[in-house]
Amino acid sequence: MVSFKPLVLLVIAAFAAYCKAEPKIVCYYDSKSHLRQGPATFDVSDIVPALDLCTHLVYGSAAIDESTYKLIPLNEQFDTVKDNYRKVTDLKKRFPRLKVLLSVGGNADVSGEKEEKNIKYRTLLESTTSRLAFVNSAYTIVKAYGFDGLDLAWEFPENKPKKIRSKIGGIWHSIKKTVGGTKVLDENAAEHRDQFVSLVRELRGAFKAENLLLTLTVLPNVNSTVYYDPRALSPNLEYVVLDAFDFYTPERNPKEADYPAPLYELVDRKPDENVDAQVRYWLSNGAPSNKVILGIPTYGRAWTMDDESDINGIPPLHIDGAAEPGPWTKHAGLLSYPEVCSLLSNPDNTKQAKHLQVKRIPDPSKRKGSYVFRIVDENNNGGFWVGYEDSDTVGYKASYAKAKGLGGVAMVDLSLDDFKGTCGRDKYDLLRVAKMNF
Ligand SMILES: *[C@@H]1O[C@H](CO)[C@@H](O)[C@H](O)[C@H]1NC(C)=O
Numbered sequence: 129m130v131s132f133k134p135l136v137l138l139v140i141a142a143f144a145a146y147c148k149a150e151p152k153i154v155c156y157y158d159s160k161s162h163l164r165q166g167p168a169t170f171d172v173s174d175i176v177p178a179l180d181l182c183t184h185l186v187y188g189s190a191a192i193d194e195s196t197y198k199l200i201p202l203n204e205q206f207d208t209v210k211d212n213y214r215k216v217t218d219l220k221k222r223f224p225r226l227k228v229l230l231s232v233g234g235n236a237d238v239s240g241e242k243e244e245k246n247i248k249y250r251t252l253l254e255s256t257t258s259r260l261a262f263v264n265s266a267y268t269i270v271k272a273y274g275f276d277g278l279d280l281a282w283e284f285p286e287n288k289p290k291k292i293r294s295k296i297g298g299i300w301h302s303i304k305k306t307v308g309g310t311k312v313l314d315e316n317a318a319e320h321r322d323q324f325v326s327l328v329r330e331l332r333g334a335f336k337a338e339n340l341l342l343t344l345t346v347l348p349n350v351n352s353t354v355y356y357d358p359r360a361l362s363p364n365l366e367y368v369v370l371d372a373f374d375f376y377t378p379e380r381n382p383k384e385a386d387y388p389a390p391l392y393e394l395v396d397r398k399p400d401e402n403v404d405a406q407v408r409y410w411l412s413n414g415a416p417s418n419k420v421i422l423g424i425p426t427y428g429r430a431w432t433m434d435d436e437s438d439i440n441g442i443p444p445l446h447i448d449g450a451a452e453p454g455p456w457t458k459h460a461g462l463l464s465y466p467e468v469c470s471l472l473s474n475p476d477n478t479k480q481a482k483h484l485q486v487k488r489i490p491d492p493s494k495r496k497g498s499y500v501f502r503i504v505d506e507n508n509n510g511g512f513w514v515g516y517e518d519s520d521t522v523g524y525k526a527s528y529a530k531a532k533g534l535g536g537v538a539m540v541d542l543s544l545d546d547f548k549g550t551c552g553r554d555k556y557d558l559l560r561v562a563k564m565n566f
Pocket residue numbers: 287288351352353354398400401
């Protein structure tokens with residue numbers, strides 16, 4: 129009689145290899161980055177050096193038409209008339225294993241204000257007819273331009289920013305509770321949570337036959353506890369990227385600077401505003417770890433120090449609003465990774481008096497994040513404080529993701545990484561370090 133044992137072992141080994149899927153390195157591409165000037169201009173050709181490292185490329189962003197609820201290009205002229213969708217999906221000819229997804233939302237499709245802000249992302253969910261319009265139009269666009277699937281970077285309302293530290297006494301206190309301040313952002317949040325599960329199921333149903341991928345990006349400050357049901361969503365998703373950053377930003381917190389994306393909970397901060405808490409929510413509520421991907425920013429958040437700021441730069445610290453726009457990205461309160469490097473390597477810096485030089489504070493604790501700052505001069509000028517990711521902190525985050533058994537890491541986004549190699553290391557330094565450490 130023939131023994132089946134070797135065959136059984138072979139099947140088991142093959143199955144094990146199949147289960148141990150290749151790590152996912154998800155790379156976000158912000159298509160608006162072509163509008164930047166000088167060394168920050170980012171075109172499709174600039175993506176190419178990243179594609180030896182990325183397994184997935186995510187095109188940000190498409191939009192939703194607020195009257196028909198159809199998926200539409202955000203910038204029709206650039207995306208479809210000038211064929212940028214096609215230029216990006218054509219990268220698969222050179223990189224046949226690459227998956228290219230079209231992302232909808234991503235805080236790029238902003239409409240309305242206050243309570244009405246981005247309300248179409250909620251009203252769409254409320255009726256089967258509008259969900260169907262969305263599903264059908266998404267399928268059509270994804271197929272028409274050769275995308276491998278759709279990423280839902282759904283624009284649910286954001287958490288309220290944290291209350292600030294009182295200058296007198298240094299205790300945490302809440303700003304006087306006004307009617308607007310206590311009002312629930314979304315009275316139908318529980319319904320929206322369930323309806324989002326339905327939308328995902330319906331999309332999956334439409335995509336399945338063609339093997340199209342469906343993924344989710346949890347945007348910064350969208351409360352997963354409120355809006356996402358990991359157990360119900362996961363079976364129909366290829367993966368979920370957690371944008372576990374921007375907990376502190378100059379826009380949300382103009383009077384106080386703090387670590388924008390700490391890995392672990394820090395003393396005196398909200399317990400869920402850190403990477404670890406976000407990851408644990410998804411894992412302990414039924415998401416398989418290999419479907420959870422950790423999002424890592426490639427930019428810093430920059431505030432203006434004034435003469436009332438702590439001269440030691442230790443956060444949280446008093447601050448006077450967003451910093452001036454960066455020289456290349458020209459966006460108040462944000463600096464790309466190369467812009468942060470240039471602050472440190474600028475020869476003018478060393479010509480300054482010692483106490484006015486830019487200081488870099490690394491993170492040997494591996495819990496908080498790095499920052500650079502400069503105190504104001506005698507005229508109350510020139511001060512700034514920037515919390516950012518460097519190659520060390522990106523390494524810690526990628527190692528954390530690996531230790532937790534996550535599916536991979538995501539870089540948000542390529543255009544703000546050192547895509548030209550001006551920081552004195554290889555091109556795409558942060559992306560490279562993330563992949564190496566995962
Ligand atoms: C998220 O929602 C939960 C449940 O409502 C709440 O306990 C938690 O404080 C919220 N997190 C933030 C950061 O607002």
